[in-house]
Amino acid sequence: MMTSRLFSQCFENPTAPRDSIGIHSGYSNIEQLLTLAWFSAPDLNAAKLLLAGRASRRRAVPVPRGCQLSCRDMSDAVKRRRRGQKERRDRWSATPVTNEHDDGPQGAFKRISTMWSSFRRGIRERSKAEEPEPPEPVGPTAADSASKQQRYASGQYFFEYLVVVSLKKTKDSNSYEPQITYQFPKRDGMVRKQKEEEEKTLKAITLFCFPEGISWAPLTEYHSETFSFVLTEIDGSRRNGYCRRLLPGGKGARAPEAYCIISTLACFGLFSKIFDEVEKRRQISMAMIYPFMQKLREASFPAPGHTVEIKSFIPESGTEIIRLTRPLDSWLEHVDFATLFNCLTDEEVLLVFAAAVLERRIVFIANELSILSQVIHAVAALLYPFTWQHTFISIVPEILIDVVMAPTPYLLGVQKHLLDLVTDQSDLLVVDVSQNKQETFLVSIGDEASILPPKLKAELLEVLSGRQKASGVEELNRVVSDTFLHFFVRTVGHYASFIKYGATGEHGVFDRRAFCKAIDSKTTRHFVKKFTQTQMFDLFIQEAEQQQPGPQQGIFHHKIREFQDKKKKEKTKKH
Incomplete structure (x- = not known):
């Protein structure tokens, strides 16, 4: 990606202008970012310690909010970060360790899961108690609004909203920072608490759209991703978030911009086509986008294997019909x-799969954001019918x-x-999935090749070769x-026979x-x-019970x- 190349060139060239590239030193909603990033229940304590570690480092090395670190200062910043790592490791080691070998019904994971479920219920109940009841709908306009709200709640809308994140010059320097310049549709009618949470979410979205942490500058070439x-x-x-x-x-140098769609629906291919x-x-005009998005928002989300048609007018081309089709296997969309x-x-995929099955810490490295997000979602999908329950951040912002x-x-997905x-x-x-890499596994425990049963591993490789x-x-x-589904059928498919009912x-x-x-x-x-x-x-198993x-x-x-x-049938033939 061009921004990464610019970063590397500037880092390697000490004669580059001091303000040509830099690292953002502060963000006012770190707590919100940690909440919005996918942290599961057992990882909440670790997230709190992470915040404590960041606060500790900031106290040791105070940096005014909004300032930039030049490339010449970066090596010192890295040294300071590394000096603080031993302290943070000690803090991590003090974290209570869950007993993973507790086989009893009151095992550690079940206790954590039960506590988290109760916590979630409490949060929802308090939220309901604090929010005032909505007024009775009056007239056809209110009725239409209620109908639309019900329609979105049922998952029929394609998306919740679209935001445009542009790079704007900061007031105190020539650097650029991401800011939301447009939101469609506007979120009106929210109570105060909802509005505050929405504002925090929107601020966090800007960082996920531009997670590199570098100081951007106008460009003449940039490959969209x-x-x-x-x-x-x-x-x-x-x-x-798509x-x-x-x-x-x-013409001339101009700053990149990001279009971000927030939706409860998981269908990367469909939103990529959108x-x-x-x-x-x-490329024609910003004004051409919003009529199309309005038509899309009014359309019903198609059932698996079905197609929805969107009519959209484009100058000099007339009315176009865009056909959006959902994959038949909706769980793979x-x-x-x-x-x-x-x-x-294939062999490397199996090593990653083996580490993921045992719920280990895995980091994927690449320059391209698109590769990071697609690879990490694909690895999580290999675990089906099981679901990754821990921290999951497809693109980690530099600040996190x-x-x-x-x-x-x-x-985790981390840029190179x-x-x-x-x-x-x-x-x-640590897995390098970037192009032209010299080595795939930059860091490993060393036993990944021996995790999967040898016979089943050989069968996996044989079947994958036919893809x-x-x-x-x-x-x-x-x-x-x-x-991979057949692998789980072979290994744990007999689980239902060992659930005893009273x-x-x-x-x-x-x-x-x-x-x-x-x-x-x-x-x-x-x-x-x-x-x-x-x-x-x-x-x-808890759900099955x-x-x-x-x-x-x-x-x-x-x-x-x-x-x-x-x-x-095979047994019958043998006899």
């Missing part, structure tokens, strides 16, 4: 496995780089110019997802010991014993039944 991030509220609800950064049309239309209209396998070999110090599991602040860590996996025959993105996604209406109880003993292969049993200690497995006995729906359970039927 699309990436995504996740905003997580205190009650656990999540919203997806961002397209581009260079607006015109941004193609936005960028095409932006936020995933692009092609980028993951373009960046890593200290999150790499956290002792809890995480999946911050690499030196990551590689001096241990007990984690070259996939004719398109959707087929590739299906082949890859089926491959009287009618009571929740089931999972027999972990008997579940592991039922596995014939020693290597597979060894892997499963480790996997059952993860939070993703624990929460999966709360369901009523009987056949379950969903693609995972469908694959389990297919596998079990196949085994029965």
Whole structure:
């Protein structure tokens, strides 16, 4: 990416102008950023310690808000940061460690999960109590508004709002900083508390749209890129941020700008196509964007496999019909496995998968924001039907780089110019997914190759080698997802047989010991014993225990039944 190249050139060239590039030293909503970045319940304590570490360093090295550090000062800043790392490591080591080997029903993960659920309920109840009841709708206008609110709440709207983040000159210098210059639609009718939270969110969005932390300058060339991030509220609800950064049309040097769509819907491919239309209209005129977005907002979000048509007028082209189609496999619509396998070999993907399955700390390094966000979402999708439960930040803003110090599991995307602040860590996996890399695994624990059972690992590699025959993105996604889904079917697909139910209406109880003993292969049993200690497995089982006995729906359970039927037929043939 051009900005990263400029950063590298300036860093390597000590004769560059002092104000040509720099690092933002302060941000007024660090706490809000840590909340909005995906921190799960077990990681909240670590996040608080992270804030304490930042505050400690700031007290030791006071820097006036809004000032810039020049390139010549950067080496000193890095040295000061590293001198403070030992203190922060000591603070991390003082963090109470969860007993991951507690097999009892009151295990550590269950206690944390229960506490967090109660905390979330308390937050929601207090919010409801504090907010005044909305007035009764009067007249057709109020009725239409209520209908639209209900429609959005049901997930039928494409997006919540669009914001334009532009780079504006600061008053006290010639540097540029990101600012929201437009929001569509305006969020009116919110109570005071909602308005305050929304303002904090909007301020945080600017940093996720321009996370590099460098001082921008007007450019004559810039390749547009699309990436995504996740905003997580205190009650656990999540919203997806889709961002397209581009260079607006015109002559001469000009500053890039970002278009960011906030939506509860996870469908990267669909929103990427929407941004193609936005960028095409932006090159004509800014005014051409908003009629298109209004039409999009009025359209219903299509069901999986269906298409919605948007009519939009463009000067000299007339009325165009834009067709937006959702993938048939809706649970894969936020995933692009092609980028993951373009960046890593099959063997390297399995090493990353093995580390993710055991919920380790993993950092992905690249220059391009689009590659970081697509790779990290693809890795999380490999875990289906399980869900990553810990810190998940697809693009870490420079101001939050200290999150790499956290002792809890995480999946992080970090830009390459911050690499030196990551590689001096241990007990984690640092994966370089950038183009023209010299080495893929910059830091590793060393046992990643021995985590997966050898026989199943060989089968995974054999099946993945056939993905070259996939004719398109959707087929590739299906082949890859089926491959890893089958791995979980083979290893833990028999879990339902070991959930014992008592009287009618009571929740089931999972027999972990008997579940592991039922596995014939020693290597597979060894892997499963480790996997059952993860939070993703624990929460999966908790949900299964709360369901009523009987056949379950969903693609995972469908694959389990297919596998079990196949085994029965093979046994019948042998006899």
